[in-house]
Each structure stands twice: as structure tokens, then as C-alpha cells.
Amino acid sequence: MITADEVLKLDNQLCFPLYAASRLVTQAYGPHLEKLGVTYLQYLVLMLLWERDGQTVRELGTRLFLDSGTLTPVLKRLERTELIRRARRGTDERTVENRLTPAGRRLKRRAASVPIALVCQIGLELEEVGRIRTIVKGLVERLQLAARA
16 A cells, blocks of 8 residues: 555656656757747747747647736737737737748748757657657646546
8 A cells, every 4th residue: 555655755746757857848948049039938939830820829828738818928029029920810800810020930940950959968869759759748638638527
């Protein structure tokens, strides 16, 4: 039988290594993103817009698991740095579309080196990256299903 003391040890938790890894990965991205002039969260938004330009705040928030109150200031900063343009959709004034500017599109080329540099910095093989990503994505899917239940 497992004791309460064992159950409550930090090293026995699922949440803590995920939390620590998330913080450390974000921190490792820092110097690479500083060269691009963006924060980690701005980088995530830009990646989504590089995938599909013109996404709404809601679409971006859904993909990033963020509410509009958290995302809107990030988008406004990206607009101030002239990497994106925010505009109300003509067919629905309540909806704000986010579009890359020419500078935002050009940044994509420079940003392409960031994931490779990070993997090299950490010392992971590409196969390891794939396995970790698959496991974590599976965990995210299970957590989403559990939240809906």
C-alpha cells in the first residue's frame, strides 16, 4: 500500500517535472528569441500566424490554451513592433483578425534556426524529440478529454 507521505512527495508527482521542463525550455528559448526581438509567447503566436495568417483572437487562444485577456496584450505588443496588424473583420465587427506584416513574414526566415539551435543546445536526438512530443501531446489530449467529462 502506498502511503500519504509517498503520494505527496514532489518527486513522485506528474505535474512537477512537466512544470520544471516547461519553465526550463522557455528559459532556454530566451537568448534565441531575444535576437529576434520577441518573447516566447509572441514567438508562439507568430508560429501560428506563419502556419495560417489572419487568425482571430479566439482561434489563437484555442490553440495556445489562452484567454483573450492574456492574449490581447501580446497581440498589441506585436502590433506596436509592426510584426502584425490587427483589424476588425468587415463581416463581423466583434471579431479581430491578426495578420502578419511584411516584417512579420520576413522574421520567419530568421526564426527557422531557433528550434534547431534549441535541440542542439539541449543535446537531444531528433528521434528523442519526436518521442517526447508524442507522449506530451497524448497527455494534453487526455487532459482535454478529462476536463470535458
